[in-house]
Amino acid sequence: MEMNGVTASPGAGAAAEEGPYTVDKAALRKRLTPLQYQVTQEKGTERAFTGRFNKHREPGLYRCLVCGQAIFSSATKYDSGSGWPSFYDVIDAKRVKLKSDLSHGMERTEVSCARCSAHLGHVFKDGPKPTGKRYCVNSESLQFERDDSIDVPDGPLEFFRGSCAGGSCSARAALRPTPPRPAGAGAAISRVVDKYNRLEGSASGPAAPPGTKGLPEKAITGQIQGGQVLNGRA
Numbered sequence: 001m002e003m004n005g006v007t008a009s010p011g012a013g014a015a016a017e018e019g020p021y022t023v024d025k026a027a028l029r030k031r032l033t034p035l036q037y038q039v040t041q042e043k044g045t046e047r048a049f050t051g052r053f054n055k056h057r058e059p060g061l062y063r064c065l066v067c068g069q070a071i072f073s074s075a076t077k078y079d080s081g082s083g084w085p086s087f088y089d090v091i092d093a094k095r096v097k098l099k100s101d102l103s104h105g106m107e108r109t110e111v112s113c114a115r116c117s118a119h120l121g122h123v124f125k126d127g128p129k130p131t132g133k134r135y136c137v138n139s140e141s142l143q144f145e146r147d148d149s150i151d152v153p154d155g156p157l158e159f160f161r162g163s164c165a166g167g168s169c170s171a172r173a174a175l176r177p178t179p180p181r182p183a184g185a186g187a188a189i190s191r192v193v194d195k196y197n198r199l200e201g202s203a204s205g206p207a208a209p210p211g212t213k214g215l216p217e218k219a220i221t222g223q224i225q226g227g228q229v230l231n232g233r234a
Contacts, residue, residue, distance in 0.1 A: 048083025051139025128157035
């Protein structure tokens with residue numbers, strides 16, 4: 001398997017995820033790109049809409065880039081409109097670790113690989129049925145293994161009432177009208193855009209100057225309800 005690449009050879013992935021895995025940080029720095037290392041080992045984040053798996057629609061498995069464990073399937077992948085690869089379920093709950101993340105003034109739940117502790121992204125409660133979850137994952141933390149026996153869902157997804165507040169999920173709009181934007185949300189959205197661009201340790205490179213829209217405003221619009229950020233970085 002090409003641990004650093006997009007596609008793994010058939011059958012190699014299963015062997016790669018067996019048994020314990022010890023992370024050798026020095027070897028990992030040589031094997032991964034700087035961005036991949038920053039995302040998986042330093043909890044960085046790629047910029048929205050830049051990841052190679054954001055719009056990826058092939059059938060197969062999405063494995064942890066570091067240890068090769070299969071974590072997500074194309075059968076539960078969907079376009080959330082957030083700018084990061086999104087899944088509404090994991091292959092097995094035991095393959096991920098969930099941890100509260102209060103960094104950057106946001107209340108989120110971090111998702112990491114249970115086998116090697118690589119940072120994958122975050123999970124939110126605004127996904128489609130049947131789970132209502134959205135695993136918002138960095139492309140730079142994943143590798144893909146094609147498997148034509150796995151489904152690739154097509155067509156609209158059904159969301160729980162009240163989820164995807166303000167239109168943060170693209171499939172939501174056809175189900176019910178978009179609620180009115182809360183009073184003062186325009187200024188709040190601009191503040192969040194600027195804050196995202198100034199976050200220290202961003203895997204996208206140096207901080208952007210105030211007012212620069214590194215993240216498109218449409219990716220932030222509707223993510224604030226009553227002053228709470230619902231859809232943070234991956």
